[in-house]
Every structure is written in structure tokens, then in C-alpha cells.
Amino acid sequence: MSEQATNAAEFTVSEISFSIKRTMEDTFGYVRVRGELGRISRPGSGHIYLDLKDDRAVLSGVIWRGVASKLKIQPEQGLEVIATGKITTFPGQSKYQMVIEALEPAGAGALMALLEERKKKLAAEGLFAEERKQPLPPLPKVIGVVTSPTGAVIRDILHRIADRFPLHVLVWPVRVQGETCGAEVANGIKGFNALAPDGPIPRPDLLIVARGGGSIEDLWGFNEEAVVRAAAESAIPLISAVGHETDWTLIDLAADRRAPTPTGAAEMAVPVKSELMSMIDDRSRRLNSGLVRFVSSRRTELRAASAALPAPQDLLALPRQRFDTLASSLERALIVSTKTHRTHHQNFAGRLSPILLTRLTSKARQDLVATSERQQRALRVAVSQKRQAFEACAIRLTPGRLRQQTTLCSERLSGLAERLDRSYLARVNQEKARLDGLQKLLKSLSYKDVLARGYAVVRDDGGQPVRSAETVSSGAALSIEFADGTVDAVAMSGSAPSKPAKPKKSGSGKAAPVKQGSLF
Known part of the structure; x- marks a missing residue:
């Protein structure tokens, strides 16, 4: 179709x-x-x-x-x-x-819904927990401000700090509105935290993130997750001063303190210097007044205590009287003690007569002689026992016993030598048999036996074996190896043989025939 x-x-x-x-x-x-x-x-x-x-x-x-x-x-x-x-x-x-x-x-409704969802997510991670928040330093030396360097906010903060307590302020310039606001603010917080405490740029003791008021869209950069995480992870105490008192952002919840306005943040950061000086002066006056009252009170108590104490001569009267009494009785006690010791010595002198000393000396001499005799007898017994022990050892150490031990060891050594010889010969025969087997295997695998059966090996002029007739061109120089020697030859064409080249002498010393037909 x-x-x-x-x-x-x-x-x-x-x-x-x-x-x-x-x-x-x-x-x-x-x-x-x-x-x-x-x-x-x-x-x-x-x-x-x-x-x-x-x-x-x-x-x-x-x-x-x-x-x-x-x-x-x-x-x-x-x-x-x-x-x-x-x-x-x-x-x-x-x-x-x-x-x-x-x-x-x-619309704002959608933004608020997104804000609430993000707030719940970050709160679940604990970024808004109160236990994470740090106390503000009472008197910081350096303050870092993350804000726009061209707005009125930084001027208000600097002016307020200069009025209250002038100190070193570092400004990290960022955009406080727009696409890159969140990333720049987060980088500013992290950058201040990354400064070394003893580096060329002083590390702030306090941070202020500030911006003026605006709509939720204008303040949206401070609701970014990166900003909230940077504020929560900051090791430096941070004050959030974003918007007016009625405005709020997620960085307010993560910061250590929220200020209603940037000016309020400056007031939180530093005290009034004049008020501090007045307070110090007042406390100094109170301290001096207290010291004066304390010294006066202690002086009055000391005078009252000294009035209640007795006079020094009254304190020493009784010991002085006791000393005089003892001094008067000391002379009499010395005389009585001398008489007592004289009597005691006289009693001892009566008992220490020459006859008694002679008797004691004679008894000690007898005891010494008896002890000397006992020691001599004990020494003779010990020497006799040692001599008997040495003689018993000498009997056991006879030349015949030594010869017997030597003969026994020689027989054992001869037996071990014979075993070694037998083992060595057996091992040599075993290795020789293995070597003979390997030699036979090598001979069986060698091409020499093949040549002996009438075959020949053809090699080219480079000495490499020729495996195929197609690889040989006419007039090529060849070497043919037989079982009994090597012959040089030239390849000839089958139909029209050309004049062969002059043959070389073979390994056996014989020259190959000049005319030779093609081998292939």
C-alpha cells in the first residue's frame, strides 16, 4: 500500500x-x-x-x-x-x-516564619543557652567594633566612649546591609578572635557588633546562621547592638549581652571615668577615716590595758625576795654536801686496801691462764679436724682416678669423631648423587643430543638461531652447527642461485665448500 x-x-x-x-x-x-x-x-x-x-x-x-x-x-x-x-x-x-x-x-510573614524555624534549629543546638554567655570585663583596655566605618553608628559609639572613658578602639569595617553582610560580620568576629594577645595589633577585651535600625529585610544579614555561630563561638565577650530597642535579631540571642542601641552598647562597655574617680576618692576618704578611727580605738584600748597592769617593780618584788632566801641557804647546803661526800669517800677508801687489790689481780691472772689453755686445746682440735678432711680429699684425688676419667673422655671423643666421619661421608654421597641427577637432566634437555642424531642449528650473521626460511634473504651469511663442528654458508635462491660469498672457516678449522645448494 x-x-x-x-x-x-x-x-x-x-x-x-x-x-x-x-x-x-x-x-x-x-x-x-x-x-x-x-x-x-x-x-x-x-x-x-x-x-x-x-x-x-x-x-x-x-x-x-x-x-x-x-x-x-x-x-x-x-x-x-x-x-x-x-x-x-x-x-x-x-x-x-x-x-x-x-x-x-x-513578604514579612514568610521571613518571620523562616526566622522562627532557624531560631528553633539553633536553639536546639544550645547556641542561645545562658550557661554559654560570658560576663563583660569591668574595665576593658581595648574594644573591637564590627560595623560600617562610614555610618553614624561608629561615630556615636566613639563619641560615647570618649565621653565616658577614653580607651583604644579597633574598628573592623563591614557592610551592615546587603548580600555579603552576614559573611563579613562573621569574618569580623572570627578575625578579632584570631588576633594574638601579644601581637602587633592588640587583641580586644570586648566586642561590639552594631548597626542602626531598619526593616526586617535590612537587618536580615544579622539573622544569618554563620553570624549566629560566630557570635556563640567567640572567646571574647560580645555585645549585640543591632537596630533599635524594639528590633531583634538572632545575634541578640547568641551574644553575651544585648544593648538596646549602639550608644547603649558603649555605655555597657565602659564606665564613666569621672564617676570612677569620684568613687575612688570617696572610698579613699572612707579608708583614711576608717584607719584613723581604728588606730584611735586601738590606742585607747592599749592605754586601758596598760593602766590595769601592775608596776614592774611590783612584778619583780616576789622573785627577788625568793632569790635572796635561796642565796642565803646555798652556803649552808654547800658545807653539808661537802661533809657528806667526804664521809662517803672515806668509806670507800677503807675497802680499797692493797691486799684486796692483790687478791683480785691474782684471781684475774688465773682466769686468763685457764682461758688461754682452753683456746690452745680448741685450736689443736680444729687443726686436727681440718688435716683429716684434707687427707680424705687427697685420697680421692689419686693419679689413677684422673687417668681413668681421661681414658673415659677419650673414648667418648673417639666415638663422636667416628659418627662425624660417617655423617660427613653420607652427606657427601647424597649431594654427589643429586648433582649426578641434575647433570643427566641437563644433558637430556641440551640440544647437543639432538645434533648427535643428525640435526643442525642454523644461525644468522648475528649468531641468532634462524627459526623460519621466510626470514632468510638470498645471499645472507649463515652459520650451521653440527654435532662435531660449525660450517659457514651462504643462502642461495632456488631458481637462480647467485655467486656465494667467500666462506669463513668453521670452528673446527675446516673451510666450507664454495658451492652449496640452498638449505631451504
Whole structure:
């Protein structure tokens, strides 16, 4: 059956796809679409793929990497936004999509919902816990301020600090509004914390993050997660002074102290110098007055105590009288003690007569002689016992016994030598047999036996074996090895042999015949 003729134009797939793409882009151009963010994908390329949806339809969207890095807010699932961009198609998958160039929340309600969700998430991590907060230093030496260097806020803070207590102030310049606000504020807090305490730039004792009032969109940079984490992790006490008293941001909850205004932060940071000086003067006067009263009171108590004490001569009267009494009786006691000791010595002298001393000396001499005799007898007995022991040992150590031991050891040594010889011969015979076997195996595997059976090995002029006749060209010099020697030859063509080259002498000393037919 033949095909029916038709006037319809034919298109390729690419033509129809790109035609639809141009039609959609020309028809819609730039549009603003309001919807809820659904599926969000962030591949490694840096682009963001997402879905915009409402209750009846879904629109695919893409944010290129260069635009994604400049967005005021980061896409989060469930957030209601207004996307600005152009409608186009993706021919590779036959679908249409929106290339988003700007993204903003659909309203304050959406921002507040996002803020509450982020607040709950960070609070669950403990970033707002009271036990994390640090006390402010009573009198800091250096204050670091993270704010815009051109706004009125920094001037108010510097003016207030100069009025109250002039000290060193370091300013970390940042943008306090816009796309990069959050990242710059977080880097400022981390940068102050990274300063070395003894470095060329002094490390602040206190930080102030400040900004004037504004709408929730203006203050949104201070609700960024990076800012909140930097404030919570700061090792330096931090005062948050963002907005007016009625404004609040997430950094207020993470900071160690919240000030209603930037000026209020300066007042929290430093005391009034004149008030401190007045207080010091007042306390100095009170201290001097207290010292005077204390000394006066102690002087009065000392005088009362001294009046109640007796006179020195009264305190020494009784000991002096006792001393006089004892001194008068000391002479009589000395005389009586001398007489008593004289009588005692006289009694001893009567008992120490020469006869008694002679008798005691004679008895001691007899005891010494008796002891000497006992020692001599004991020495003779000990010498006799030692001599008997030595004689017994000498009997056991006879030359015959030594010869017997020597003979026995010689016999054992001869037996061991014979065993060694037998073992050595057995090992030599074993190795010799193994070597003979290896020699036979080598001989059986050697090509020499093959040559002995009438075969020959053909080698080229380089000494390499020729394995195929196709590899030999006419006139090539060859060497043929037989079992009894080597012959040089020249390859000849079968149909028209050419004049052979002059043959070389073989290894056996014989020259090969000049004329020789082709071997192949």
C-alpha cells in the first residue's frame, strides 16, 4: 500500500525544540513568579536546581552559580518567595524551566516564619543557652567594633566612649546591609578572635557588633546562621547592638549581652571615668577615716590595758625576795654536801686496801691462764679436724682416678669423631648423587643430543638461531652447527642461485665448500 501524499512540512527534532524555545522566550521574557520552594538540589557545579509550586502546578527553576553566590537569601524548602527571571526550555529533556536571576521572600510573614524555624534549629543546638554567655570585663583596655566605618553608628559609639572613658578602639569595617553582610560580620568576629594577645595589633577585651535600625529585610544579614555561630563561638565577650530597642535579631540571642542601641552598647562597655574617680576618692576618704578611727580605738584600748597592769617593780618584788632566801641557804647546803661526800669517800677508801687489790689481780691472772689453755686445746682440735678432711680429699684425688676419667673422655671423643666421619661421608654421597641427577637432566634437555642424531642449528650473521626460511634473504651469511663442528654458508635462491660469498672457516678449522645448494 503506498503512502498517502501530504503537504505538511517536515521538521527535525532539534528544529522543533529550538523553535519552541525561541517562542517561549520571546513571549514571556522576564517574569516575576510567586510560589513555594519545593525540591532543592545543590550539585558540585555550584548551580541550584529547585521547584516553584502552588496548589495546582510545579515550575522547574535553575539558579546559575554566579547568581547563587549573590542571593540575599538562600533557598530553603517550604519558603514562599518571589522569583525574577526568564522562562525558557531545556531541549535535552523536552521540558520548560525558569532561569532565576533574583530571589526574595514573598513578604514579612514568610521571613518571620523562616526566622522562627532557624531560631528553633539553633536553639536546639544550645547556641542561645545562658550557661554559654560570658560576663563583660569591668574595665576593658581595648574594644573591637564590627560595623560600617562610614555610618553614624561608629561615630556615636566613639563619641560615647570618649565621653565616658577614653580607651583604644579597633574598628573592623563591614557592610551592615546587603548580600555579603552576614559573611563579613562573621569574618569580623572570627578575625578579632584570631588576633594574638601579644601581637602587633592588640587583641580586644570586648566586642561590639552594631548597626542602626531598619526593616526586617535590612537587618536580615544579622539573622544569618554563620553570624549566629560566630557570635556563640567567640572567646571574647560580645555585645549585640543591632537596630533599635524594639528590633531583634538572632545575634541578640547568641551574644553575651544585648544593648538596646549602639550608644547603649558603649555605655555597657565602659564606665564613666569621672564617676570612677569620684568613687575612688570617696572610698579613699572612707579608708583614711576608717584607719584613723581604728588606730584611735586601738590606742585607747592599749592605754586601758596598760593602766590595769601592775608596776614592774611590783612584778619583780616576789622573785627577788625568793632569790635572796635561796642565796642565803646555798652556803649552808654547800658545807653539808661537802661533809657528806667526804664521809662517803672515806668509806670507800677503807675497802680499797692493797691486799684486796692483790687478791683480785691474782684471781684475774688465773682466769686468763685457764682461758688461754682452753683456746690452745680448741685450736689443736680444729687443726686436727681440718688435716683429716684434707687427707680424705687427697685420697680421692689419686693419679689413677684422673687417668681413668681421661681414658673415659677419650673414648667418648673417639666415638663422636667416628659418627662425624660417617655423617660427613653420607652427606657427601647424597649431594654427589643429586648433582649426578641434575647433570643427566641437563644433558637430556641440551640440544647437543639432538645434533648427535643428525640435526643442525642454523644461525644468522648475528649468531641468532634462524627459526623460519621466510626470514632468510638470498645471499645472507649463515652459520650451521653440527654435532662435531660449525660450517659457514651462504643462502642461495632456488631458481637462480647467485655467486656465494667467500666462506669463513668453521670452528673446527675446516673451510666450507664454495658451492652449496640452498638449505631451504
